[in-house]
Amino acid sequence: MQNITYNETINENLKESILKALGEVMDPEIPNLSIVDLGIVTIIEATENGTYIELTPTFAGCPALRVIESNVMDKLMENGFTNPEVKTTFHTAWNSNRISEKGREVLKKHGLAPPPKEGLIELTVLSETPCPFCNSRNTTLKSPFGATLCRTMHYCNNCLQGFEGFKPVV
């Protein structure tokens, strides 16, 4: 999985089972998108003393942070991991290229245009965001803000529908 740091002594089985458990924790605002695919898991450490998970926020003001932390705690306990601890820090800054390929597909199915991979936050890039419904690039940026902090609003001139995009962040 992308860009996760593990402790040296972790074994493959344990790694897989923690990843599987975290893969079942969903973003509260985008059901079906796991926090692993969203790329906010930065550190996984499992020793005989306990299990430590570090997360990084997509947006500093995201109100879902505390909910995600507590959902991770619940999931770890439910799966019997010892002494679980979850922390959110800025040590590794999240950027939209941390979203996995699977995550990008999930966004698209949800009607949200995945963030352009160039990662450039410029009007020219955002103005051509491909429509998640018909893939046309003949789209218009309606607003760099949307229903949640991580979304933009667009309109597709080809299939004549409004759609939302997931903000690129570098």
Added chain:
Amino acid sequence: MNISEKGFFAIKEMLYKIADDQLILGHRNSEWTGLGPVLEEDIAFSSMAQDKIGHSLAMYEILSQMGESDPDTIAFMRNDDQFHCCHLVEYPIGEYEFSLMRHFFFDMAEAIRFEMLANSTFEPLAMVARKIKGEIKYHTMHAQIWINQLGAATEESNLRMQKALNETFPLALGIFEPGTHEEILAEEGIFEGEKALQDKWLQLVTPILEKAGLQVPSISSITPSYGGRFGSHTPHLQPMLEEMTEVFRIDPSAEW
């Protein structure tokens, strides 16, 4: 590079003013929720409110780790003379062009400030700055779109934007009121200083405003609105604080 005891003191002073600006402007932005001139603008100002308050929380958390109170206590239990925000952010939202011009001036400064702080020797701040500077790009993009459109749209829009510019400019210069520890911050590589920030800001905003058909007053002819950084505020701040903290103060120990 190790930061001295004086350096830590200077950092605290700086963090308070950055965080207070974000909290107060965040709250002011939220006053557009439900009142924006079009739905997209209502959402834009509401989103920026949420971002700003989130950014202030990140700053108050650093302060908390440095031995200050917890973020909620800092945010909700002080009176106006204990706040270090600049006058620009205190003013009521006014007409839409006032809020837009304030948003443009403030966020352009904020974007440069966090670019500078991303290289700070004080790593806990540098880390947060590297994150925030990416988010602020959406704020400056939004501001520039409207400055461009309304500056040159019609005679009325141009006049109103120019009037808003003239009103906010002295207030905006108050963002850069020097602190008492500017030299220490610069010497220890923590922050280059308010003067450097103001110079960069002026270089950045002037061509954008001129291109939009607006006149930028000569800086030497303007008296900046200073005092906010040292707890001397406009009469607008205290009533806003009373409203903002009303629920918290009913029961500060309540679990949310």
